[in-house]
Amino acid sequence: MSRFGTSTEPAPTRIDQLLGGGLMSKLERLDIVSRKVFSGKIHGERRSRRRGTSVDFADYRPYSPGDDLRFVDWNIYARLDSLFLKLFLEEEDLSLGIAIDTSASMDWGNPNKLTYCRRLAMALGYIGLVNHNRVSLHGFDGGGVHSLRMLRGKRRTREMGSWLLDLKAADGDAGGGFAEAMKTFALSRRGRGVLILLSDFMEPTGIEEGLRFLGGRGDEVICLQVLAPEEVDPAANGLSGDLRLRDVEGHGDVEITVTPALLRAYRQRLDDHCGRLRADCARRGMRHLAVHTSTDLEAVLVESMRQRGLIR
Amino acid sequence: MMWLTPWTGFILAACTVPLLLLLYFLKLRRSTQVVSSTLLWLSSTEDLHANAPFQRLRRNILLLLQLLALLMLVLAVMQPRIEGAGGSGGRTILLIDRSASMQVRDVDGDTRLDAALEAASAEIDRLHAGGLFGGGNEETMIIAFAETAEIVQPFTGSRQQLQDALAGISPSHGRSLIEDALNLARVYSTNPNPELVDRPIAEAASLVLFSDGRIQDLEGLVLRGESLVFQRVGEGDVDNVSVAHVAAERPYDRPSFVEVFVGLANWNSSVVVADVQLSVDGIARRVEEVELPAATRDPASGRLEPGRRNLTFTPFQQDRDAVIEVALLREDALAVDDAAAMVVPPPRQLRVGLVTPKRRLVRRIMEGLSLQRLDVMTPEAYEAVSDAGRVGNWDVLVFDAVAPRAMPTVPSVFLGRTPPTDQVRAYGEAEGQVVLGGSGDHPVLRYVDVDPIYVDRARQVQGSENAEVVLEGSSGPLMLTFVHQGREHVFTTFDPIAESNWPYQRGLGVFLFNAVEYLGHHGDAVTRTQLSPGGALVAHLPADATDLVLTTPSGEVFDLSQQDPARVSWGPVELSGLHELRYTRSGSGEAVSWYESVRLPQVESDANAAQEVVLGMQRIESTDAGAVRYRPLWPWAIGMCLVILLIEWWIYNRKIGSW
Numbered sequence: 001m002s003r004f005g006t007s008t009e010p011a012p013t014r015i016d017q018l019l020g021g022g023l024m025s026k027l028e029r030l031d032i033v034s035r036k037v038f039s040g041k042i043h044g045e046r047r048s049r050r051r052g053t054s055v056d057f058a059d060y061r062p063y064s065p066g067d068d069l070r071f072v073d074w075n076i077y078a079r080l081d082s083l084f085l086k087l088f089l090e091e092e093d094l095s096l097g098i099a100i101d102t103s104a105s106m107d108w109g110n111p112n113k114l115t116y117c118r119r120l121a122m123a124l125g126y127i128g129l130v131n132h133n134r135v136s137l138h139g140f141d142g143g144g145v146h147s148l149r150m151l152r153g154k155r156r157t158r159e160m161g162s163w164l165l166d167l168k169a170a171d172g173d174a175g176g177g178f179a180e181a182m183k184t185f186a187l188s189r190r191g192r193g194v195l196i197l198l199s200d201f202m203e204p205t206g207i208e209e210g211l212r213f214l215g216g217r218g219d220e221v222i223c224l225q226v227l228a229p230e231e232v233d234p235a236a237n238g239l240s241g242d243l244r245l246r247d248v249e250g251h252g253d254v255e256i257t258v259t260p261a262l263l264r265a266y267r268q269r270l271d272d273h274c275g276r277l278r279a280d281c282a283r284r285g286m287r288h289l290a291v292h293t294s295t296d297l298e299a300v301l302v303e304s305m306r307q308r309g310l311i312r
Numbered sequence: 313m314m315w316l317t318p319w320t321g322f323i324l325a326a327c328t329v330p331l332l333l334l335l336y337f338l339k340l341r342r343s344t345q346v347v348s349s350t351l352l353w354l355s356s357t358e359d360l361h362a363n364a365p366f367q368r369l370r371r372n373i374l375l376l377l378q379l380l381a382l383l384m385l386v387l388a389v390m391q392p393r394i395e396g397a398g399g400s401g402g403r404t405i406l407l408i409d410r411s412a413s414m415q416v417r418d419v420d421g422d423t424r425l426d427a428a429l430e431a432a433s434a435e436i437d438r439l440h441a442g443g444l445f446g447g448g449n450e451e452t453m454i455i456a457f458a459e460t461a462e463i464v465q466p467f468t469g470s471r472q473q474l475q476d477a478l479a480g481i482s483p484s485h486g487r488s489l490i491e492d493a494l495n496l497a498r499v500y501s502t503n504p505n506p507e508l509v510d511r512p513i514a515e516a517a518s519l520v521l522f523s524d525g526r527i528q529d530l531e532g533l534v535l536r537g538e539s540l541v542f543q544r545v546g547e548g549d550v551d552n553v554s555v556a557h558v559a560a561e562r563p564y565d566r567p568s569f570v571e572v573f574v575g576l577a578n579w580n581s582s583v584v585v586a587d588v589q590l591s592v593d594g595i596a597r598r599v600e601e602v603e604l605p606a607a608t609r610d611p612a613s614g615r616l617e618p619g620r621r622n623l624t625f626t627p628f629q630q631d632r633d634a635v636i637e638v639a640l641l642r643e644d645a646l647a648v649d650d651a652a653a654m655v656v657p658p659p660r661q662l663r664v665g666l667v668t669p670k671r672r673l674v675r676r677i678m679e680g681l682s683l684q685r686l687d688v689m690t691p692e693a694y695e696a697v698s699d700a701g702r703v704g705n706w707d708v709l710v711f712d713a714v715a716p717r718a719m720p721t722v723p724s725v726f727l728g729r730t731p732p733t734d735q736v737r738a739y740g741e742a743e744g745q746v747v748l749g750g751s752g753d754h755p756v757l758r759y760v761d762v763d764p765i766y767v768d769r770a771r772q773v774q775g776s777e778n779a780e781v782v783l784e785g786s787s788g789p790l791m792l793t794f795v796h797q798g799r800e801h802v803f804t805t806f807d808p809i810a811e812s813n814w815p816y817q818r819g820l821g822v823f824l825f826n827a828v829e830y831l832g833h834h835g836d837a838v839t840r841t842q843l844s845p846g847g848a849l850v851a852h853l854p855a856d857a858t859d860l861v862l863t864t865p866s867g868e869v870f871d872l873s874q875q876d877p878a879r880v881s882w883g884p885v886e887l888s889g890l891h892e893l894r895y896t897r898s899g900s901g902e903a904v905s906w907y908e909s910v911r912l913p914q915v916e917s918d919a920n921a922a923q924e925v926v927l928g929m930q931r932i933e934s935t936d937a938g939a940v941r942y943r944p945l946w947p948w949a950i951g952m953c954l955v956i957l958l959i960e961w962w963i964y965n966r967k968i969g970s971w
Contacts, residue, residue, distance in 0.1 A: 004345055105348040113348070202349035231348060242372065244342040247350040254350045255342055256357050257372060265356035273352060 004238045005230045007112040015161030018122040023298050027123055030301070031131045032096055032194055033312050058087045095193025096128035097219070099138040099185060100167065101178075104248045105202050107169030109228020109293055110237075116293040117198040117226055118164045123301055124196055125160050127311070129153060134193070137163055140181040141170035145188055178203040182210035186217050195219040200226055201277050204251050208280055215284035222310055223281050225274065225290045232270070232292060235263050314393045321390030328382055336375055377960035384953035388946040402518060403467060404439055404452045405497045406432050409523030410481055411458040411488035412845070412888070412916035416524070416645045418547045424921075425483050427545040428522035433478055435520055435543075440471040453500060453517075454478065459486030459846025460884055461493035467500060485648055485888040486845030487913045489529045490521075498536065525922025525934060528915055534928030544934035546921035552579040553586055553604060554649035554917035556620065558638045560656050567659035567682075569627040574638045574652075577618035578604035579918055587641040590625050592634050598625055599641070616918050633658045635890065635907070649917045653890045655907035662832040663687075663705065667694040668712035673809050674727070677821045678710065681828060691716070707832045710824070713807045723799050723831035725824070728807025730771055735779050735794040736803060740772040742787035745806075750783045755830040756793070756802055757782060760819040765790075770806035798852055798879040802827045843910045848883030849891060851906055857895040865889030865910075888912040 012018050019027075063072060063083035071085045098121045100106075106114040121137060128135040129151060137148040137160060148163040178201075189195075195214065201207050201223070214221050230237045235258065245254045256262060274290055281288040289308055291300055305311040315321070347353070410425055419427035432454070439450045454465040454477050465477030501517040518539050524546040556575035563569050578584045583606050590598040605619030639651040661684035668674060668688065678686055687706065689697070691714045697703060698716065709720050715729035724731070730738040745767040750757050762783060772788045775781060782802075783791035791804045808814040814823075843849060853860070857877035862870045865887045872880055872893070880893065893906040924933050 005347060108346075108348040200348065202351050204349075204351050228348065239345070242342045242374075243345045245350050245353050246344050246346045248346050248348055251350055252354070253344075254353045254357055256353060262356055266352055269352040269356050 004234075005108050005110065005228070007110045007115070009111055009115070011112070011115055012118070012165065015122075015158060015165065018119050018161055018164060019126060023123065023301075024126060026298065026302065027127050028130050030127050030306075030311050032094070032124070032127055032133065033309055060084045061087060094128075094131070094133040095136070095191045096125070096133040097136045097138060097189060097193060097195040098124055098128075099140055099195060099197045099199075101141065101197075101199030102139045102167060102169050103141040103199075104170055105200055106226070108248055109230055111228070111293040113200060113226050113228050113293055114167075114169050116291075116297075118167055119297055120224065120226075120291070120300065121196075121198060122161060122164050123297060125151070125164075126154075126157055129156055129160070134191075135160065136189075138185060138189075139167050140185050142177060142181060143170055145181060145185045147188070149190075177205050177210075178207050179205065179209035179213065182213040186213040189217065189219075192218045193220070194222065196222045196224060198224050198226055200231070201273075207277065211280055211284055211286065215286065221281070221284070221286040223277065223286055223288045225277060225288065227290060227292050229292060229294045234258075234266065316391035316393065318390050321386045324389050325382075325386045328386075329379065332375075332378060332382060336372070374960055374964055377956050377963070381953045381956040381960065384949045384956065388949035388953070392945040392949070394943055394945055402450070403501065404435075404450065404518045404520060405501070406435065406452060406454045407490065407493050407497070407519055407521045407523070408432055408454065408456045408464075408478075408481060409458070409488050409490075409521070409527070410456050410484045411526070412483075412485040412648055412912055413488065413524055413526045413646065413919040414545070415483055415485075415648050416546055416550055416552070416919045417647075418550050418645050419545060423483070424524050424546040425481075428543075429478050429481060431543055431545065432520075432522050433475060436471055436474045436478070440469065440474070453497070454481075455493045455496055456481045457488070457490055457493035458484035458886075459489055459844075461490075461496050463496055463500070482886070484845060484886045485910070485912050485916070486884075486886065487916055488523065488527045490527050491529050491533055494519075494533060494538075497538070501538070521925070523925075524919070525925050526916070526918060526920075527922075527925060530926055535930055540925075540927070540930075540932050542925050542932045542934045544921055544923070546919070548921050548923065549581075550579075550645040550919050550921075552644045552646045552649070552917060552919050553577070553584050553640055553642060554579065554618075554646070554912070554914070555588075555638055555640060555652040556618075556914050556917070557911065558636075558652040558654055560636055560654060562656070562659055563627060566627065567661075568629055568631045570630040570634070570636070570656050571627040572625040572636060572638065574623040574625070576602060576604055576621045576623060576640070577914065577917060578621075579607050579616065579618045579920075582606050583619070584642075588623060589639045589641050591637040591639065592628075592630065594635070594637075597628065600625070616920065618917070630656060631658065646917065646919050648888060649912045651889075652909075652911060654909040655890065662707040662828060664828055664832070665689065665694070665703075665706040665709045666712060667691055667709065667714055667716070669714055671712055671809060673815055674710065674712045674824070677824050678828075680821070681825055683828075708828050710828070713810065719796050719801075721797065721799065724801045725827045725831065726801065726803040727809075728771075728804060728811060730773065730805075731796075731801065731803055733794070733796050733801075735776045735796055736792060737774045737776075738771045739774060741769055742772050742785075743769045745770055745785035745787050745790065747790065748784045748786055750791075751781070754780075754782050754793075756791075756823060756826045758822075758826050760822050760826065761817070762819065764817055765812060765814050765819070767806045767812045769811045773803075773805055800831060802831065843885060843908055844913055845886055845888060845910060846884050848881050849885055849893075849908050849910075851880040851893055851908070853877040853880055853893075853895060853906065854897060856898045857904070858898045859894075859896045861894045863892045863894070865891065885910050 060073065061084065063085050067085050073084050073086045076082070076084045100117050100121055102114065106117065125135045125137060132152060135151040139146050148160065151160055197214070230239070240258045242257045245256060247253070278288045287308065287310060289304065289310065301311060408428055414425040414428065415423050417423050436452060439452055451467040451469050452474055453463065453467045454474060455461055456464050464481055465474055468474060497517060497519060518541070520541045520543060522543050522545060525542065525544055554577045556577040559573045561571050563571055572590060574588060576588065584604045586602055586604060588600045588602050589596050600623060602621055602623055604621050607616050607618045609616050634656050635653060636656055637651060637653040644650065661682065663685045664678060664683050665687045666675060666678050669691065675688055695717060698718065698720065703720050703722055706722055709722055709724040711724060711726045711729060713728045715726065715731060717732065719731060719733050730736060747762045747765050750762045767785055767790060770785065770790060775789060775792050775794065779792045779794035781789040781792055783789070789805060791802070793800060793802050806812050808820055814820045855877055858873065860872040860875060860877070860880060862872050862882055870882065872882060875881070877895070885891070888910045891908045891910060893908065894903065895906065896903050922934070924931050
């Protein structure tokens with residue numbers, strides 16, 4: 001029997017251990033859903049806020065000197081004797097940011113939360129690369145943010161995988177908090193797009209301030225709350241007796257005696273925590289999804305996220 | 313279940329249980345567990361701590377086990393006991409009183425001895441019950457005691473052996489003397505072999521005494537570490553009237569008549585009227601109604617003094633020997649003291665030889681006795697007869713201020729000259745002696761006033777261990793009796809005629825009469841001191857006696873043919889009553905019976921069972937035999953406590969992960 005919260009699964013060392021070939025082929029048919037329309041950098045497959053050269057009609061506007069005469073609607077000119085230009089929707093690429101919480105609390109659980117997040121990020125990033133989105137990966141903890149930016153196209157999959165394999169969790173007492181990390185992350189991020197935030201959101205000082213920094217940038221934020229089975233049901237995973245619980249991030253010890261009453265209280269606290277996170281996200285126009293690391297990755301991507309409209 | 317010290321346990325529990333709980337509050341040993349975040353746990357425990365301060369104690373298996381162990385200790389301190397079988401795992405010695413008073417029938421129609429044996433049997437069953445509550449290493453020894461003690465069964469763990477040994481215990485009519493039994497118990501409780509290092513030098517044994525408590529020698533005895541349980545058998549108030557003594561005499565002037573004297577004792581607290589029957593050879597001759605006064609208790613000593621009454625049957629003619637029995641025609645609790653018997657031999661006149669250097673006083677006295685024949689001779693004439701081997705023609709010899717060259721083979725009286733024997737050794741002379749004391753109950757001094765005797769000069773002698781000082785003077789013995797080659801002799805260390813004022817007193821004649829009668833009729837029932845149980849039966853039979861067979865009052869027969877007829881001994885005597893020693897004289901072929909009357913010790917007639925026995929300063933209250941016995945449970949509680957502690961230790965190590 002494994003010790004409580006210790007992963008029995010070895011950490012992935014190869015890219016195919018992060019994302020298997022079977023799942024990869026299924027992911028190629030999926031795409032990230034964005035409820036907002038963002039301006040892109042280059043021509044792409046997403047509808048842009050800009051008017052462009054696509055075949056989709058967008059609007060009319062009066063002709064101004066210098067406009068391209070190829071877009072003048074001559075039928076209107078014949079009827080109204082005025083020059084109007086036909087405007088078409090522009091299709092550009094989407095900016096997909098995937099931010100992974102690498103704090104010490106993520107390197108815990110069986111299956112390990114950080115490992116699960118790396119796999120999940122690999123899958124989501126692959127979906128972005130397949131759909132010619134600009135994929136950026138970010139790792140953040142109390143010590144700061146480090147990123148892999150501007151990946152585009154399937155051929156960047158290996159580069160993305162290597163970066164994720166190298167992603168390590170921070171030391172136990174790395175200092176700083178979620179809000180500080182989100183502030184740093186928000187200031188360093190360029191452009192707007194879809195931002196998927198992978199974290200357990202277990203922050204003693206609260207997560208509201210951090211979410212406020214993210215929400216202020218105008219990104220479409222998806223919060224994936226990753227929880228280990230030991231966090232969801234401690235008693236069923238071997239927590240019992242008289243214990244001194246030590247926070248892996250050094251936020252202090254708690255002495256407990258595992259009793260049904262305590263477990264009920266913990267469960268209630270966890271539900272409250274998740275509910276509060278969900279409410280904060282909703283208030284800021286963010287979407288929230290709780291993911292358990294014991295759940296199969298394909299089921300999360302193909303079923304849970306599709307049902308919630310995060311992936312199509 | 314009973315608790316011996318419940319309050320001690322309650323106090324201990326009141327002190328220790330809160331202390332244990334307090335220690336748990338103060339210092340609960342916890343194992344450390346790393347978690348991703350204590351955020352939720354912290355808020356959860358804060359809520360619970362606010363609502364339930366004892367929450368941390370709930371479902372704490374270690375605390376539960378420790379409380380359980382503590383509870384077991386408290387239970388052990390409270391000394392629980394359950395009714396039932398099983399011993400303490402040690403050595404137990406059963407002391408069974410089989411004295412005469414144990415013959416009282418006051419236990420549901422059975423004798424006290426029967427009840428004691430039954431109770432002892434139940435005790436053996438309890439000690440060797442086996443099973444969960446049975447002792448596995450019980451060892452029990454059985455000692456039966458009356459006048460003497462004997463080991464009926466040495467230490468053994470076999471219940472069957474013990475029960476068989478119990479069945480072999482027979483009643484005795486002796487006194488109840490426990491000192492020998494205690495000494496035997498101590499000897500067998502001691503490990504004499506220092507090589508047996510696994511056993512202590514002295515193992516204190518548990519003694520269980522089955523008795524009515526009428527034990528005569530308790531004074532001066534103490535327990536030396538042994539624990540004694542007194543299981544009383546019998547009641548404290550029994551109805552008993554006894555024949556205290558019986559004696560018979562042939563009147564001096566009418567030797568063909570027999571006069572019987574009876575002493576009766578009433579041990580009841582009320583006056584008793586009883587019929588006393590005199591039987592001769594089994595035929596009732598007389599019946600006298602006697603009123604016996606009530607017994608009284610001496611307020612100083614607390615002893616019961618029986619109401620006594622002496623009865624004399626008028627002389628009746630009895631030319632030949634006869635068995636005379638006196639019986640109380642009244643049923644009471646103790647039957648063995650309701651009758652007494654004795655044998656009166658046929659009248660016999662003595663043949664006496666007087667060896668004297670022509671002195672007249674002793675001769676005159678002897679001539680006044682009623683003798684068959686008196687032969688007076690000089691020392692020289694005696695030596696000639698002695699050399700010729702014809703000394704056996706006399707029953708008694710009297711040496712008047714002379715000493716023979718060799719000890720005579722017939723009982724003799726030596727007056728003033730030391731007999732040639734190693735039984736007395738003369739080492740000097742003392743002058744001017746007065747009598748300090750005399751053995752007044754000795755037959756030779758019966759009716760003799762010895763106080764006025766003044767001895768001018770006497771031999772100073774040292775008697776052997778077989779010699780008995782009958783008269784003690786201010787400078788040494790004045791008169792002794794001793795036995796030489798099976799014959800008893802009397803020796804006065806002074807010459808009564810020349811060296812004392814005795815000739816001027818009446819006592820000299822009476823003494824000579826007593827001495828001749830005593831020595832001449834020694835062995836006759838009429839004059840012999842009656843034997844008590846525990847003593848040895850000794851008979852001096854003719855040299856040609858063969859085929860010696862002894863029959864006890866209970867009818868048991870013992871063949872004593874291998875013994876020397878000159879000194880036949882058998883003992884210890886167990887029962888009171890007439891013991892018949894039959895033999896055949898090889899010369900004439902005549903079958904002869906010799907009787908010994910054994911009397912019941914009078915103290916055994918006081919048969920009221922005692923409530924307690926006192927050994928030294930220790931009073932041991934009686935427990936009725938068959939009363940409920942309890943088995944202590946505290947060892948089990950201690951054992952349970954240890955087991956629980958072991959389990960607690962194992963769980964503790966599992967929890968902290970050292971295993």
